[in-house]
Each structure stands twice: as structure tokens, then as C-alpha cells.
Amino acid sequence: MNDWLQDYALFFAQALTLLAMLAVVMVLINRGRGEGEERAQLRIEELNQRQRKRVRRLKVAAAEPQGRKRLLKGFRRDDKRKHKQQRDDASQANVWVLDFHGDLKASGTSRLAEEVSALLEVVEEGDEVVVRLESAGGLVHAYGLAAAQLDRLREAGVTTRICVDKVAASGGYMMACCADRVQVAPFAVLGSIGVVAQVPNVHRLLKRHDVDVEVLTAGRYKRTLTVLGENTEEGRDKFLADLEHTHELFKRHIAERRPSMDTEQLATGEIWYGREAVEKGLADEVMTSDAYLLSRMQEARVFSVRLEAQKRLPERLGLSLSAGVERGVTRLLEAVDASRWLKR
Template sequence: DLVASKSKDLSREISAILSAPGPGPEEVVMLLNSPGGSVTGYGLAAAQLLRLRQRDPPVRLTVCVDELAASGGYLMACCADKILCSPFAAVGSIGVIAQIPNAAKRLEREGLDFIQTTAGKWKRTVTPFKVPSKEDLAKQKEDIGAVYKAFASFVKDNRPGVEIEEVATGEVWYGADALTRKLVDELKTSAQYLLERIDSGAEVFSVRFKQPSETRAGLLPAGASSALLEALLARQSGQQQSAGVMGGLQDLIQRLAPQGLGGRTSPMLRAPSEQLAPQMLAEGFGEEVERMDPG
């Protein structure tokens, strides 16, 4: 969404994956579908993903884009060691936009005055309530340019093979064109990739948090009932017995339990177009941990 509201959940999920007992997963596969949104929200989400690669030893991150990874969505995607996209997935939109309606003339016609008091020359530039000066517009353009520069630099650092001047234009490319421009590494759907990992002998688990029942949701702090983990962990078979893996995943779920009781223009990275008892937690979410097998 626009503000990357799941970034707090993502932080908790990444922390749980990194602190899982034993050797931990060798790979995390993220299924990404996002048009982007706020700079701060998607920047934080990207930083959370980088924690996987920054661990010693690192956890390999693969991002699968079946439909859309644009602007802030691509900011997240480029954190991956490998990016896969389906043939018609939309990828790119490396750019920044800021827009706001202006009602100054309407207020003037209605005889309404807008009084604004600030301290600091650039505390407020473009607002809905006054006609912006050329100086105001120039300052906003400068601010957006700084965000754009940081965005393009981040992509270049994480995707050194791309010609950043060619792709950081705000354009969106589909499938093969995105591959040609090295925005992605391979054309493949998430289902194809996961089946390949299973066929190669990897143990692949889907870990998902479902919506708790109303009774259990009432025991959670505000917002916790919507927490969702869509992480796919691949571990080469033979590294650990299946029972041990399931035990580790159960521990992972417990770590993800919530802890404790229960008008300025912002630039956007956006595409243009209480503690639960462990047994209750297991009852509420345990069935969502399952091995993924072919067929």
C-alpha cells in the first residue's frame, strides 16, 4: 500500500527468521506485488530485507514478481540476490512523484483567508491553501531531486549491472524488456521456481499467518490480528531431520507472536498509473506451517 504499512510486521518476521534455531534457512523467497508508495515506508521495508543479506553467513534472498514491482516496490525487489518475474510482470518506475491539489483560488472566491505561521524558511513550501511561488516550486523540485538521486543510487548499488541512466526514467517495462535492461535476472513465475527448488531436493516450507478468530483476535494488541507472514524458506534436504525443521518453524511462529499488552506534501515512490499462551498460538496458526510438495 501507499505507506508500506506492513513494514513493522516485516521487521518482526525478518528478526524471527534470523534468530531461528539451528543453521537457519539458506534461502528466503519473497513473493512481491507492489506499486510503491511513500519514500520512508518503502525505504524502511527495503532496509529490513537487506538484513537477510547482511547476516553472517548471509541468507540468500530471492524475490519473485508475478505481477508488479514498481517504484517503491522495485526499491524492495532490488535488495534481492536474484529477481525473477513472470513474462508480463511490470517492473521499474524508478522515479519520484509529489502531487497535491490546490484550492487557493476557491478559498479566495469564498472570502476565506488561510493563515499560516512558520519558523524556518522552508518549513512549508507547496500546500493546498496558497498559491505557491516560483521559489516554493523550485524548492520542492530540489527536494524531490534529492530523493530521486538517493533512489537511483540505491538501485545502482544493489544492481550494479544496470545502466542507471537508462532505467531511472520513471518508465515501466514488462518481462523480457525488464530482463534486457537487467532489472531482473530471469523470466519465471513464482510457482515454477518453487517447484524447481522442490525437485532439486530442497525442503520448502510455506509459513503463513491466517486471520485469527474474533475470540483470539481480541487477545491481541491493536493491528496484530492482520499480521501476515508470506515467507518461503528453502533448506537443502539432509541438513536437518524433518521433525527438527518443523520444530524450528514452530519456534519461528512463537517468536512472531506479538509481545506486550494490549498537510505536508510527501514525495512518493509510486508507479504512475499481549502475549498469547504458546498452546493457543499453536492452535491458531500451527496448521499454516506445511511442507510444499509437487502436485
């Protein structure tokens, strides 16, 4: 019995060693591939075809058993006729659908930039780019860059439409107003055209415990408000002036892209729901993205376009703990920020 246990333990140790060696080799191979190859893949799906398959499955399921064969034959005839029609009608328009789900840092901007660059090479006259946007805003410079990517489509003369099903507030609305048309779901949140900054200060706490903090700067306004040092009225005034300046730039950005909107009246940091937003000029029509794309499928080919990063082996093995923690903290901060305007 003891010999059997020893043999089993030795086999188990050898197996573990072999698995560890294989894991190391795979990590090295994956790292080498990541350094030498493109680590993102463009995925394209024709939404017309996906919708057609789903409808057909429902029709077959609802049909009587004896009529299902007849349905399937009819589907094949429809496919042949549609294929011939598409081959003969080279002028059929295309609708290209992008998705942007924003966080505080607008971390999807680099992916959006590459998707826009790819589309600019293929869009033709009559085509349309639809962006399904969802964002409660975040850092000014991050969303300024994201909005600039959408401006590239507008400047190239490409018809663009932003679909907001849930929220496009603050930096999210900065992006939304770059499109030719903005459509919203009935209770989507738009607006929050304002600038906010929060800076905690523990100077009095440190002073109470006889802790001195020296904040040394070169330049009068290098540091206006600090976390550890003693803040001054001059620093507060400059900090507020900077916020007002950023707000003015935000309002100018919107006024240039939606001239019919009363920016001064609406740039108060307030939010409005879908129908209210249309009435006040922040959006153009009330409709969900699904309803709009379904209507476009009757006359155009609709493609979903998404650039997907190829996951490395450590991520597939669950070794992305730090990224998970960062996402959790980011979502917590977003929830705290959204609580300013979220109506319950």
C-alpha cells in the first residue's frame, strides 16, 4: 500500500511539473505572438442575415409539422431571389453600426479610432454610420478625444447617427452632438452639460497631529488646490476660473454642432429624459436603436462592426486580477458621479 501511495505521489508530482512547463512555454509563445502580430481582429456581422434566421426559426417553430417542409423550400427560394437582387443592385446602401460604452477614462476611444479609420476607407455615397452610444461622461480630455473621432466622420461628409438607448450625459453628450442626427429612447438620459471637480483636503487633520506638508511649485498656478497642503482663496478662485473656462469650451463645442439648440439655456448641468430632450433640442427624434436598425434593414444592408482584442493566455487563465480591481473601482466612481443627476 505504501509503495502504491509513493508511486501515485511521484506520478502526481511529475504531472504537475509537466503542466507547469507547458504553461510556461505557452506563455512565452503567446508573448512572442503578441509582440509580432496584430492583437486585434475586426469582426463584421450582417444584421439582416441574423434577423432573417431568427424570424425563420420562429416561423418554423410555430408552423404545423406538415407545413414545415414547405416553409423551408420557400426560404430557399427567397434566398436565391435576394442573392440575385443584391448582385444586380450594386447601388444598395450600407449601414455600418459601431458601439461605444464609455467609462470615466473613455477607454474605448482607441478602438473607436481604429474602427472609424477602417470605415472611412470603405463608406460610399448613401451609406450611413450608426453609433450606439452609452456613457455618463468622465475626464474632459478623454471624451474630447472620443468626440474628435466622431468629428472625423462628419468632416468626411459621412452621414452619422447617434442612438442613445440609456444615457449620453456630460462627456457622453459631447460625443452625441457630433452626429448629424441624435435619436433617443423614451427614457434615455441626456444633458449634464457642465463640469465638476472634487478635491479632498486633509490639511487640518495633519496639522492637528503636528504633521507638516511642504508644497513647492515653480509657476504661480502650477498647483491651485492640493490634497495635503493648505489651500488659499487665490488658489480656489483660479481653480473655479479653470472650471468655468472648460465649461465655456464645452458649450462652444455643442453650439458649433447643434446651432439650433439654446446652449446657454441648457448648459446648466441638468439632465432630461428622451422626449424632453427632443423638445428642448438636445436630440432629434424618439426611437430605440433596435427599431431604427430594423427599419433600415428593409432598404439597406446593416453591418455590425467591432474591433476585438485577442486575449492573451494569462487573461484566459484568469490572471487579470489587477484589471478587474481597476474596473471595479472605476465603476464605483462612475456610480458616485452618476448619483448627482440620476432620478429614482
